[in-house]
Amino acid sequence: MCLAIPAKVISVDGVCARVSIEDVEYTASLLLLDDVKPGDFIMLHAGFAIEKVDPVEAAETLRLLNEMGNYRPY
Amino acid sequence: MIQKDKNIMLGHGSGGRMMHELIETLFIKHFGNSILNDQTDAAILPVPSDEIAFTTDSFVIDPLFFPGGNIGKLAVCGTVNDLAVSGAEPLYLSVSFIIEEGFPINELEIIVSSLAQEAQKAGVLIVTGDTKVVNRGKCDKLFINTSGIGRIRKENIHISKALNIESGDVIIINGTIGDHGMAVMNARESFNFRTSVESDCTSLNRLISAVLNKSHVKFMRDPTRGGVATVLNELAGKTGMGIEIEESSLPLRNSVKAMCEILGFDPLHIANEGKVLIVAGEQRASEIMEVLLNHESGKESSVIGRIVNDHAGRVVLRNQTGGSRIIDSLSGDQLPRIC
Amino acid sequence: MKYVDEYRRKDLILSVAEEIRTISKKEIVLMEVCGGHTMAIHRFGLDSLLPPTIRLVSGPGCPVCVSSQHFIDTAMAYSRIPDVIITTYGDLIRVPGSTTSLENERANGSDIRIIYSVLESLEIARQNPDKKIIFPGIGFETTAPATAAAIIKAKQENISNFYVLSAHKVMPPVMKALVNDGVKIDGFIAPGHVSAITGISIYDELASSYGLGVVVSGFEPADIMQAVLMLTAQIESGTPKVEVQYHRVVNKDGNRIAQKAMKEVFEYRNDQWRGLGMIPKSGLMINDTYSSFDAEKQFSVEVPESTEPKGCICGQILRGLKTPLDCSLFAGKCTPSDPVGACMVSGEGTCATFYRYRV
Numbered sequence: 076m077c078l079a080i081p082a083k084v085i086s087v088d089g090v091c092a093r094v095s096i097e098d099v100e101y102t103a104s105l106l107l108l109d110d111v112k113p114g115d116f117i118m119l120h121a122g123f124a125i126e127k128v129d130p131v132e133a134a135e136t137l138r139l140l141n142e143m144g145n146y147r148p149y
Numbered sequence: 150m151i152q153k154d155k156n157i158m159l160g161h162g163s164g165g166r167m168m169h170e171l172i173e174t175l176f177i178k179h180f181g182n183s184i185l186n187d188q189t190d191a192a193i194l195p196v197p198s199d200e201i202a203f204t205t206d207s208f209v210i211d212p213l214f215f216p217g218g219n220i221g222k223l224a225v226c227g228t229v230n231d232l233a234v235s236g237a238e239p240l241y242l243s244v245s246f247i248i249e250e251g252f253p254i255n256e257l258e259i260i261v262s263s264l265a266q267e268a269q270k271a272g273v274l275i276v277t278g279d280t281k282v283v284n285r286g287k288c289d290k291l292f293i294n295t296s297g298i299g300r301i302r303k304e305n306i307h308i309s310k311a312l313n314i315e316s317g318d319v320i321i322i323n324g325t326i327g328d329h330g331m332a333v334m335n336a337r338e339s340f341n342f343r344t345s346v347e348s349d350c351t352s353l354n355r356l357i358s359a360v361l362n363k364s365h366v367k368f369m370r371d372p373t374r375g376g377v378a379t380v381l382n383e384l385a386g387k388t389g390m391g392i393e394i395e396e397s398s399l400p401l402r403n404s405v406k407a408m409c410e411i412l413g414f415d416p417l418h419i420a421n422e423g424k425v426l427i428v429a430g431e432q433r434a435s436e437i438m439e440v441l442l443n444h445e446s447g448k449e450s451s452v453i454g455r456i457v458n459d460h461a462g463r464v465v466l467r468n469q470t471g472g473s474r475i476i477d478s479l480s481g482d483q484l485p486r487i488c
Numbered sequence: 489m490k491y492v493d494e495y496r497r498k499d500l501i502l503s504v505a506e507e508i509r510t511i512s513k514k515e516i517v518l519m520e521v522c523g524g525h526t527m528a529i530h531r532f533g534l535d536s537l538l539p540p541t542i543r544l545v546s547g548p549g550c551p552v553c554v555s556s557q558h559f560i561d562t563a564m565a566y567s568r569i570p571d572v573i574i575t576t577y578g579d580l581i582r583v584p585g586s587t588t589s590l591e592n593e594r595a596n597g598s599d600i601r602i603i604y605s606v607l608e609s610l611e612i613a614r615q616n617p618d619k620k621i622i623f624p625g626i627g628f629e630t631t632a633p634a635t636a637a638a639i640i641k642a643k644q645e646n647i648s649n650f651y652v653l654s655a656h657k658v659m660p661p662v663m664k665a666l667v668n669d670g671v672k673i674d675g676f677i678a679p680g681h682v683s684a685i686t687g688i689s690i691y692d693e694l695a696s697s698y699g700l701g702v703v704v705s706g707f708e709p710a711d712i713m714q715a716v717l718m719l720t721a722q723i724e725s726g727t728p729k730v731e732v733q734y735h736r737v738v739n740k741d742g743n744r745i746a747q748k749a750m751k752e753v754f755e756y757r758n759d760q761w762r763g764l765g766m767i768p769k770s771g772l773m774i775n776d777t778y779s780s781f782d783a784e785k786q787f788s789v790e791v792p793e794s795t796e797p798k799g800c801i802c803g804q805i806l807r808g809l810k811t812p813l814d815c816s817l818f819a820g821k822c823t824p825s826d827p828v829g830a831c832m833v834s835g836e837g838t839c840a841t842f843y844r845y846r847v
Contacts, residue, residue: 081492096407096410097489098344098404099407104607104634107746108745120634121487121605126681126684126738128736129736135735340608412604468531468532470533472533472536473533485577485578486578486579487579
């Protein structure tokens, strides 16, 4: 229950944010999220930004995943 | 004179003066050739010495105008491609219009002009046609039917029949998938996504004849409604062979991929109007690819899979993460989902 | 695509799979309760990467599948009222009610429009002041806030022709109900986007009182594999707890604004889950303050008695007790184009997913 996709914020205009996924652009509602700035990534679900993507945590998750493979030859 | 009328009226279809003016100032003006200009009840055509290929298609697309084309352009591409993927050289088209009363004439002219341009590009003549006008509400703005005649050489007749398909044969496509369906859906719905996706609709006869002149193919079909998945399932069903597709080999525009992820669509099920699936012997792959990649309609061609002996009658996709899944035909329309 | 492709890398997925194989000794059952997880597991063939000691089962994570026949029939009945426009998510359009579907009704002349965002319904309401716009609201806590926000906005803008028929549901009661029912589960792969809204304390009782591991997981294949690894590690070490894998989106308190919107508009009610029966305090209904937007209060329609189709074992499938392959109707009488039971109706239901992705 969950089809949400990470989208990059291009601009913010009040309770709306212009976001892009690849070159697809959409005006997402910010009625459920505040403190959003251009350059942020949000999760887009059914037309709403429902949460921000934390780049630090994202990198950390990847680091952990990468590490798992480090001592195995693949 | 026609310039007074802004919209199509019932009189334009009734066979009288209004209809003749419409034909002269719109259809003949754009389609004109020696056969059509005669305006006989039937076009008289020379019979080629080979076999004749004959196809028909009706176009009821909504919206009429979409990024990359309109119903007129599509009406030529659809029928020309049906002939071309069967191995025939398209020669003549008929074009019939069913127009809803009140349809704006300037829009009709844009559509007719596109149709004419595409026909010229494909090298086919529009030799006969028909015009009907129905009461408001009795058809959705405009429907077009095109029928096409082509000539087909004996050595190409097998192409549409899926005979002699063997394990190891390769499956090739001439470019990115899902563009047309996505462009149309985006134009039609109120979802408000802005994207550069355009319909890929184009006539493929020149591309295909270049391939047939240089090499040999075992089977061709165009993956229109239902997408690549549906054609491959038909092929697997008909031959009793299995088909394996590599997900990483499927040409896919980033924007189409993104739209599919957002809405929950599978690009393998989305319609294409400028694509041909080619099955050929493994040893033919590189020469066919060379022809395709050097043609404007084949720059993103790719070998996407092969015929196999396993999982008879089923199409299996090997995805980039190493897993596999079965690809079924499309059942019903694809629908955007939130779940 | 950023924050998507990196988590689909084959090497990462396979190295997590290897790690899981190394630590997995006990035979365990892990349940996911989110259609998005069901889809991803099958789309990327993740269960084939797990050792035979770990069994993944799908629970009632598809909100379309668990919406009652009564709800579908009511939406259908609304569509036949003159001057009504039904605006719906695509997921609902083909779901069969007792006698028909929204798709069929559209073919019969009802004005039924597919939307991507509930805010499109508001726009349609503004543009058609003489019509009544009804939105059937499905979805769990990921989607309910959007409906709440739309209702709040409608009130602020004095839009008086917009109505919601709520079938929204919440997750924790059904997860507890499954465990109470005795379904054998060792851990839950918890829904990442529901949790992004609710925060993670909703799962505490499952870990503390029931001794189940809960890991809140993202939806890319590497996320799910990492979540399985975390659950396996918990269970192997006998330390079931609530953990988050999906750190980049989920923070422990959730989305306060979304929670506030839901509290503002909805209250809990006992709700009927198709295939599972009545689960207390598991549904969201529109409260009195916003009752003028509640379709159930504003429209009265006749709806047939709903019956479960013969031979359908969706209830057992939704509980993870049986698989689609155990069902006599599966892939015969019950297919995605002609669904009989709840699990096949949505593209994301267990049976529909099985049908599309099985090899």
